[in-house]
Amino acid sequence: MNQASIHWADIYADKIIREKGEKDLYTCASGVTPSGTVHIGNFREVISVDLVVRALREKGKQVRFLYSWDEYDVFRKVPANMPNQEKLTEYLRRPITLVPDPYGKEKSYARHNEKQLEELLHLVGIDPEYIYQAARYRTSAYAAGIKRALERKDTIRTLLDEHRSSPLPEDWMPVSVFCTSCLRDTTEVTSWNGDWSISYKCSSCNNAETLDLRKTEAAKLPWRIDWPMRWALEKVDFEPAGKDHHSEGGSFDTSRKIVAQIYEAEAPVTFQYDFISIKGRGGKISSSSGEVISLGDVLEVYQPEVVRYLFAGTRPNTEFAISFDLDVLKIYEDYDKCERVYFGQEDVGEKKRIKEKRIYELSQVHRVPERMPFQIPVRHLCNLLQIHSGNITAVLDFLQVPEDQRERLSVRAECAWNWLQTYAPEDFRFTPRSEKSDPLKVNDTERKALNQLYQVVLEMNDPDEKDLAERLYGIITDCEMEPGDFFSLVYRVLIGKEKGPRLAGFILTLGRERVGGLLKKY
């Protein structure tokens, strides 16, 4: 880590130390409700915390990185992208941890969503300590915190009412209950005995009973109280939040007051991160609509380092778009440039160098490579992959990639191939014609041109793109063809399309064998 770094992650690390003082252990927290596929907007929070955690650790601090799964939240709505919609609908109003996995694999709906993300986070080098809130609540781990809220319910109500449009009722209780009979949250807490005991009545099944907070698994604090209670319990020093929480009167604001006045602790250092939009794939991110873009979707197209780069290189409090269109190529080029700057292979200004280096470090899944990795521009990679019909091993062989670099590059190649298949514009795609396919019908002039080209290709032994380009124009002149006609003729013969990559370079990349094989029939 460079001491002069002004990367936002380092700035927040410093701020945490400054505001919380020197501590033996700093706790950084993040979390989300797995009420559906965890989308890339939620990922922004985890990676933001991860970057700050790394910054703190690099300053020699011990850090606990918590990731809370708020799986004791209510299942409110069936997301459009889930299978078995009707079946899931039956479980609305239950805690999501008690909704069955619609895929029938995991122990619950919540677990399915959690597992999907946990596996992917590991791939991008994020390994927090997961906390499963359902387990906490259901073992009454928060009984004391709930009792505390009940004892101070009038103060809490006053605090919450400050920003509410309609005040909470006189008999409001700062606790909710999942009916032990029908498991729904359609209950009303009717009384509290001033100690550990609360009574409730369920409006769905008419069940009514009295619970002991120390033994029940049914009681839960509402979000705005749950959050500060956990801050105090877990001694959270840092936790960012999305803009939906960060407005004045939003949940961070009220939690800040509640943690101070009720739980006698200080709110964590925080910042607001903005939302993420998607370019080239349309639709707004939302876990309840069908258009969910998950970390998995992003990893289909961006290798893990580049995913990290995307977030490490962007200030968290501004909105940015993740692109699936042609920008993908540029992002990769930017990353490669950042890498060259890090390894001193490209000159930039001092200020910029410091910044790029830090971004590069934070973009690594694990450690920074010892030597400058083998680079291959994605554009070129796309062409090679198409020439080799997506055979990654063949491409890596062709490039003579060193053994220790193959794994990393094959990840990139897979991403490039996925991008080509799913997102690349039609113009960008091609499939070389098979040598076994029937020759095209051509007229005499065209035949002459193709024959000449065949000769040129056979004779070329020291491939030089510029030289070959000149010879191509030589053929055009000799055959008195229009350049456009000549080029589209050759593209038709090679890839069955009217247009294609710049011809000279493309012929060289395809190779003499391949091109010769296709030309010799004419």
Added chain:
RNA sequence: GGGCCGCUAGCUCAGCAGGUAGAGCAACGCCCUUUUAAGGCGUGGGUCGAAGGUUCGAAUCCUUCGCGGCUCACCA
């Protein structure tokens, strides 16, 4: 109504520990007669939303205003 973010070259944006305005794309030009999607080199182009203020110096800090967007005031 409150809070937050944005307003910089034709377009998309970077720059924001204050120190002579940047990138990519587009445009234009050149790369031995070169007009092919992805090549190379180069050029032009901006009163940095507006007005004040702090400063030797502000796109960068402060204040006010305008326009656009998001968000809270239900639940999480």
